[in-house]
Amino acid sequence: MKKFDKERVLLAVAAPLLALVAAFLLTALVLAATGKAPFNAFGIMFDYGVKADSQVYILNKATTYYLAGLAVAIGFRMNLFNIGVDGQYRLAAFFAAVVGGALELPGLVQIPLIILVAMLVGAMWASIAGLLKVYRGVSEVISTIMLNSLSGILISYLLVDGRLADLDKQTNIVATDPLPSSSHFFTIPAGGDLDPVFGFIVVAALAGVGFWFLLGRTRFGFDLRAVGRSESAAQASGVDVKRMVLTSMLLSGGMAGLIGMPTLLNDTHQFTSDFPAGIGFTGIAIALLGRNNPVGIALAAVLWGFLERGANRLEFEGYDKEIVGVMQGVIVLCVVIAYELVRRYGLKRQQQRVGAELAAQARKSEKKKEVAV
Amino acid sequence: MPLGAPPSLHALAPQECAIKAASPPKGAPAGDVGDVAVQLRGITKRFPGVVANHDIDITVRRGTVHALVGENGAGKSTLMKILYGMQRPDEGTIELDGAPVELHSPADAISRGVGMVHQHFMLADNFTVLENVVLGAEKLHGIGGKARARIKEISDAYGLGVRPDVMVEDLGVADRQRVEILKVLYRGARTLILDEPTAVLVPQEVDALFANLRDLKAEGLTVLFISHKLGEVLAVADDITVIRRGTTVASVVPSETDPRRLAELMVGSELPSPETRESTVTDTGMLTLDGVRLTATDVDGVERAVLDDIGLRIRKGEVLGIAGVEGNGQAELVEAIMGMRDPDAGTITLDGADISHAPTRKRREDGIGYIPEDRHRHGLLLEAPLWENRILGHVTEPPNSKGGLLNPAAARRDTERIVATYDVRTPGIEVTAASLSGGNQQKLIVGREMSHHPKLLIAAHPTRGVDVGAQAQIWDQIRTARREGLAVLLISADLDELIGLSDTLRVMYRGRLVADADPATITPEELGSAMTGAASGHLEHPAEDAAEADEAEVTTGGEDR
Numbered sequence: 001m002k003k004f005d006k007e008r009v010l011l012a013v014a015a016p017l018l019a020l021v022a023a024f025l026l027t028a029l030v031l032a033a034t035g036k037a038p039f040n041a042f043g044i045m046f047d048y049g050v051k052a053d054s055q056v057y058i059l060n061k062a063t064t065y066y067l068a069g070l071a072v073a074i075g076f077r078m079n080l081f082n083i084g085v086d087g088q089y090r091l092a093a094f095f096a097a098v099v100g101g102a103l104e105l106p107g108l109v110q111i112p113l114i115i116l117v118a119m120l121v122g123a124m125w126a127s128i129a130g131l132l133k134v135y136r137g138v139s140e141v142i143s144t145i146m147l148n149s150l151s152g153i154l155i156s157y158l159l160v161d162g163r164l165a166d167l168d169k170q171t172n173i174v175a176t177d178p179l180p181s182s183s184h185f186f187t188i189p190a191g192g193d194l195d196p197v198f199g200f201i202v203v204a205a206l207a208g209v210g211f212w213f214l215l216g217r218t219r220f221g222f223d224l225r226a227v228g229r230s231e232s233a234a235q236a237s238g239v240d241v242k243r244m245v246l247t248s249m250l251l252s253g254g255m256a257g258l259i260g261m262p263t264l265l266n267d268t269h270q271f272t273s274d275f276p277a278g279i280g281f282t283g284i285a286i287a288l289l290g291r292n293n294p295v296g297i298a299l300a301a302v303l304w305g306f307l308e309r310g311a312n313r314l315e316f317e318g319y320d321k322e323i324v325g326v327m328q329g330v331i332v333l334c335v336v337i338a339y340e341l342v343r344r345y346g347l348k349r350q351q352q353r354v355g356a357e358l359a360a361q362a363r364k365s366e367k368k369k370e371v372a373v
Numbered sequence: 374m375p376l377g378a379p380p381s382l383h384a385l386a387p388q389e390c391a392i393k394a395a396s397p398p399k400g401a402p403a404g405d406v407g408d409v410a411v412q413l414r415g416i417t418k419r420f421p422g423v424v425a426n427h428d429i430d431i432t433v434r435r436g437t438v439h440a441l442v443g444e445n446g447a448g449k450s451t452l453m454k455i456l457y458g459m460q461r462p463d464e465g466t467i468e469l470d471g472a473p474v475e476l477h478s479p480a481d482a483i484s485r486g487v488g489m490v491h492q493h494f495m496l497a498d499n500f501t502v503l504e505n506v507v508l509g510a511e512k513l514h515g516i517g518g519k520a521r522a523r524i525k526e527i528s529d530a531y532g533l534g535v536r537p538d539v540m541v542e543d544l545g546v547a548d549r550q551r552v553e554i555l556k557v558l559y560r561g562a563r564t565l566i567l568d569e570p571t572a573v574l575v576p577q578e579v580d581a582l583f584a585n586l587r588d589l590k591a592e593g594l595t596v597l598f599i600s601h602k603l604g605e606v607l608a609v610a611d612d613i614t615v616i617r618r619g620t621t622v623a624s625v626v627p628s629e630t631d632p633r634r635l636a637e638l639m640v641g642s643e644l645p646s647p648e649t650r651e652s653t654v655t656d657t658g659m660l661t662l663d664g665v666r667l668t669a670t671d672v673d674g675v676e677r678a679v680l681d682d683i684g685l686r687i688r689k690g691e692v693l694g695i696a697g698v699e700g701n702g703q704a705e706l707v708e709a710i711m712g713m714r715d716p717d718a719g720t721i722t723l724d725g726a727d728i729s730h731a732p733t734r735k736r737r738e739d740g741i742g743y744i745p746e747d748r749h750r751h752g753l754l755l756e757a758p759l760w761e762n763r764i765l766g767h768v769t770e771p772p773n774s775k776g777g778l779l780n781p782a783a784a785r786r787d788t789e790r791i792v793a794t795y796d797v798r799t800p801g802i803e804v805t806a807a808s809l810s811g812g813n814q815q816k817l818i819v820g821r822e823m824s825h826h827p828k829l830l831i832a833a834h835p836t837r838g839v840d841v842g843a844q845a846q847i848w849d850q851i852r853t854a855r856r857e858g859l860a861v862l863l864i865s866a867d868l869d870e871l872i873g874l875s876d877t878l879r880v881m882y883r884g885r886l887v888a889d890a891d892p893a894t895i896t897p898e899e900l901g902s903a904m905t906g907a908a909s910g911h912l913e914h915p916a917e918d919a920a921e922a923d924e925a926e927v928t929t930g931g932e933d934r
Contacts, residue, residue, distance in 0.1 A: 008803075219768050219777050226765060229754040235713060236743065236751035237766035238734030347756070347807060354808040355419070357800040 008346070015342040016289065016296070019334035026334070027327040036319060044317050045310030045324075054309045056190045056197055061305035062298075063201045063262045064276070068283025069290055069297035070211050071255035075140075076292045077215060078228035078248050084129055084144025085256040086280025087151035092122035093260025094155050094176070097271035098164050100264070101177030110183045111265065115203075118264075119257035125151060126253025130246040140249070148280070159273060175272040185265035200262035207258060208294040224248055256280065285332045291339065304328070409471060410435035410564050410595040411456065411487075416465035418451055426452050426619045429465065433564075433612070438586055438596045440610035442603065444639055444844075448619040449599045453566050456597070457489040458482040469564070488562030490553045492569045496541045503537040506556050513559070527558050531588045546700075547578040551585065564595040571605055572866070573699060577905075583609045601639070603632040615639055653690035654876050658722075659860035660687045660710070660829050665719030667709055679705045681884045683719065687829070687860040692851065694863045694875030694892065698904050702884035703864045704746060707833050710862070711743055712736045724828055737766055742827030744818055746834045746864070748811075752818045755807040759799065760788040762806045763821050770825055787824065795820035796846060812843030819850050830854055833864045848874065868897040882906045 028038035048054055068085060075082035096118035103110055129147060132138040161167035165174050187196035215221035226234040227244050235241050259279055264271065286304055290296030311324035409432055416429040426448045433439040443449045454460040456467065458476035466473050469485050476482050479489070496505050506524055507516045514520040521537050528535040533551045541549065550570060557565055567586075571579045586596050586609055600606050606613060607627045615623040615638040623638045667680035679702050687693045697703055708714040710721060712733035721729045728736055737743070743766070745751035753762050764773045764784050772783035788802040795816045799809055806814055815835070822830065832851060836844040851874060855861055865871045871878060872892045880888040880903040888903040890912040902908045 217779055217781075219774050219779060222761075222764060222768050222774075222779055225757075226754060229757055230750070232750040233752065233754055233765065235733070236711065236745060237768070238732070238737045240732060240734075347805065350804055351808040354800055354804055358798050 007349075011342050011346045012291070015338045016291070016299075016335060018342070019289075019331060019338040022334045022338070023327060023331040026330045027323065030326055031319075031323060034320070034323075041314060041317075041319055041323065044313055044319075045307075048313040049306045049310050052190070052192075053194050056195050057309055058302060058305035059201060060195075060198045060262065060266075061308060062301040063198050063204045064259060064279060065282055065286050065301035065304050066204045066298055067207060067255065067259045067262075068279045069286035069301055070207055070283075070294070071252050071259060072280075072283040072287040073290070073292040073294075073297060074211070074248055074252040074255060076228075076287055078224045078244065079231070080245065080248060080252070081141045082126065082129070082144055082249065082252045082256075083141055083284070084126060084147045084280070085252070085259070085283050086278060087144070087148035088122040088125045088253045088256035089259035089280055090155060090275065090277065091125050091151040092118040092257035093264050093275060094159070094164075094271045095121045096257075096260070097176040097179070097264055098158075100179040100183050101270065104180045104182070107182040107184075110180070111185060114179070114183060114265065115258070115261055118261055119254040122255070122257025123250045123253040126249045126256065127246065130249030133249075134242045134245050156273075159271070165271075173272055175270045178270040179265070183265070184269060185261075187266060198262045198266035200266050203258070203261070207255065208298060211255075212294045220247075259283070285328065288332060288339075289335050408435040409433065410469070411597070412468040412471075413452075413456065414466045414468070416452065416455060416462045416467070418455060418460060418462050426455070426462070429616070429619075429621050431614050431621060431624075433595055433597060435470075435563075435595050436590055436593045437611035438590055438598055438609050440598045440600060440606040440613045441616060442600055442606050442613060442635065442639060443616035444601060447616045447639075449616055450568060451619075452616070453489065453568060453597065453599060456482070457487060457566060483560050483562065486561060486563040487566065488557030488560060488564070489566040490550065490557055490568065490570060492572060494549050494553055496549060496552060498542040499540070501538050501540055502535060502544075502552050502555075505541055505552060506537070506559050510560050513561075524555065524559065527555055530592065531558070531585060533585060546573050547581065550574070550582065554585070558594075563593075564597065565589065566597045566599070568599045569601075570598070571600065571602060579605060603635045603639075606635070607632065652876060653856050653858070655689040655691070655858065657689045658686050659689050659691075659724055660862070661685070661720075661722040662710070663720050663722070665706075665709060665716045665721060667705055667714060667716050669705070679884050680709060680716070683884075683886055685879060685886060687862060689828075689858045689860055690855055691876045692855050692861040692863050692874050694865065694871040694878045695881050695886075696865075696868065696871050696878060696900050696904055697881035699866060701881050701904075703833070703881055705884070706881070707743075707746070707831055707862075707864065710736075710831060711741065734769065738769060740826070740828035742822035742825065742830040744815070744822060744830070744832045744835050746837070748814055748818055753806045753814060756805050758805055759792070759797075759802040759809075759817060760785045762817065763788040763791060763802075765821075767821070767825055791817065791820035791824060795823075795850075812839040815839050815847060816843055819847055823850060823854065827859060829860045829862065831862045831864075834866060835863070836865075836867065836870060868900055872897065872900070880904055880909075880912075882909075888912050 024042070028042075031038035031041055049058070068089070071085045071089070072082060096114045099117045100110065100114040103113070105113070125147060126144075129138075129140045129143040132143045133140045158164040159174055159176070161174055165176050167174050186199040188199055188201070189196050213221075215225060223234065223239045223244060224247075226237060227239055227241055231241055234244075260275070263276055268275070282304065286297055286300040289300035289303070290298070307324050307328060311321045314323065315321040411431070411433040413429055413431045416426055418426040429448075429452060431439075431441070441449050441452070451460060455462050456476070458478045458481045461477070467476065468474065469487065474481075474485055476485070476487075482488075497508070500508070503521055503524060504516075507514070507520045514523045524535065524537045527533070533555055535548075535551055535555050541552065544552065550573075554565065554567075570582060574582060583605075586598070589596055590611075598606070598610060607630075610627055613625050613627065613630070613635070614621055615625070615635065617639060625635070625638070662683050662685050665680055665683040666678060668676050669679045670676050681702075683706065685693065695703055695706070705714060709716050712728070712731055712735075715730060719729070720727055723736070723739060723741065726739070728739065731739075743752075749755060752765075754765055757765075760781070761784075764779070767773055768779070772780060772787050774780055785802060791797065792799060792802060797809070797816045797820065798813050806817070809817070819835070830851070835847050835851065839847065848870075851861060851863070855876075863871065863874055872895060875892045878890040878892050878895060878900070879886045880890070880900065882888075882904065883906065887906065887909040888911070890900060890903070895912055899908070899912050903912055
């Protein structure tokens, strides 16, 4: 049986590799079309990306992206398209910042409390889409898009001087009350005069392990994956599909609640109107690229951070930084295509091998029979 | 001697005279008959894990109905897919009207005058008949008046009685089938392939279909008719080709054969028999249904009872067979017992416990084993490895899990055991379920369900789409289960399987159990008439005064077996 395993690993690696190579070639074409030397651009990005301060930047970015990828992947594993991760994490971060800013408890109590609030808000916001799907048959794609919009409106309504935020007269920025310094998450010094690495990377790693364990090793995870592979078979096997939809929406939303935490607890310590937006959508790309697998998502998150770091540098060197956006888009497209191609190829190949092995077995037994006759 | 076929043109020389004598064509233009419309020579198709076609030789004369018979899984459908361009043969040649052709796609086949009516209709419900017919063939006669006129013309020419402006969702099964036939004719087909066209029809509809086929034949069209129902084949076909284990084993004409001989040709000498011997029925009830009623909203938005006042009792060691034309509530009955649908009224009792509204998982844990009708939709995760499929449906039970945690190592070991014990032909347990043939998938499912020692086994069409070898094994498993005191609910479209395996028979018609019968004395014909609602109550042979007629009926009645 080992050889099948080996081949499967090979195929699993082949797909993203194929996609990345294709994406770089396509981007090179785009660059060449704009009259720029493509390989020079890649060289700049690479040289800059491996610098020590870039590595810290990439790790910190990747922490956020990793959590976003996980949040989306939970839905993907059971064929739920939670586009609403974006709205869920922003709303979660906002309320977490409000609660955190209003309290002054010891860090050991307050930090978990802030994280808990974020996860609960994310889960509750996601549950609206889950309930609508289960009881009213509303597609989660539609409802979560709407909820994204609503969460934006809700935040801009509440993030106003005198409501849940204050206006800083000097900088003219509206923000929630800053967290007390006891609620700042620990950081990992990177040495020298480099920025420290977010301590939240530890939480992200734990979330990844939890994701793997829950899906791969528990009964619940088996049920969840069964629904993702075949809803009808899962139902016949005894899975309560409706409850599963609701539960995984809650899990996905809860995980989405964590996305804003590295920024809030390790970086800004308050929610401002320029709190990072759109990471929920990045999470979709990263989950796709990482094949909904916790290790794959980690690699994808790092790659994304790397590309964005390179983008900043390219601008300095006279390139259009949009080229990285093009590259990211092309990667996602290539990944989707490559996975499907490799999946079909793998399935077909396996069927052929099974057929060939069985034919060989049959021939052998037939020969024996002939001899016996 | 109305047929003017020059013997040399017909490859099956020994039967030549018989054909001439036996099958007077109804108004076939003499010039057409005897021309060869389709000739397949040495067709071989290797296919992963399933019965391949090999060395298939078939000659189909123009203006005839040519039946292709064989058991489920014998390779009929694959062969027809080859002729329709959906599959490429690995070896062999296809000749249409005497010219060799290579068919790369159904479009190729259609352009050469070969059309196919699939077993499962491919119509858009929310379109009218006209729209469905012109869909994809807009270039022929447009989509307006000209197309409508052409549809009328075809419909009248062949007596199809198709109304172009009716919505397809308002049509019954037989009408839909006629629309499919018209669709194919509209595209200019001169040779029609009908894949198991009678599977979904009741006998009256079958007769109407056969009348249509005779009209088509009279107009010089050729019909290839795939079936495993021998009575029908003998009624409508001019020539019969028998396929067994992927190859043509005989070519016969209806006048020279009878159902029994045809059946022997179909299954070969080693005719597996579903017959069970001594009774193992006990007095202990296992499953009881009382007054179960289930309603569903049909396509017209009308609420209708799909299960109506169902009452039945299965005892330990008893196989209860449910006969019925498909779609009369059998699937819903299974879903109600499995807990996939919640009955509106009535009670379901398993081993003394009321499970009427218990969730599916609870019922499975309580000992219901389930061999689903559609194993791809309800029995397997096709893209998951075999050992994960072994867990499916029994995730809460050992050896698959302990507490809330999976136990993949134990599940893998047990999968190895199932593969060995139930003779699942696979190179290993890490391959996906999709790479196994239908028979081996089914053996895995049977093995999985039996491994948890169920009290009640629901077997819905357990040998459908399964090769003969696997069929015999699955029958053996059911017999063994019954001997060990299981209660078995068997639902099948194969009347021989039903009569052979069951201890008690019930007939389902329009959501009701309308008749019961003793499998020891009943014939498939008697069962068949109850399935159409023509007979009800306890089906029994007429008393002694009709003994003679009775005996005669038994002899003819047994033929279909």
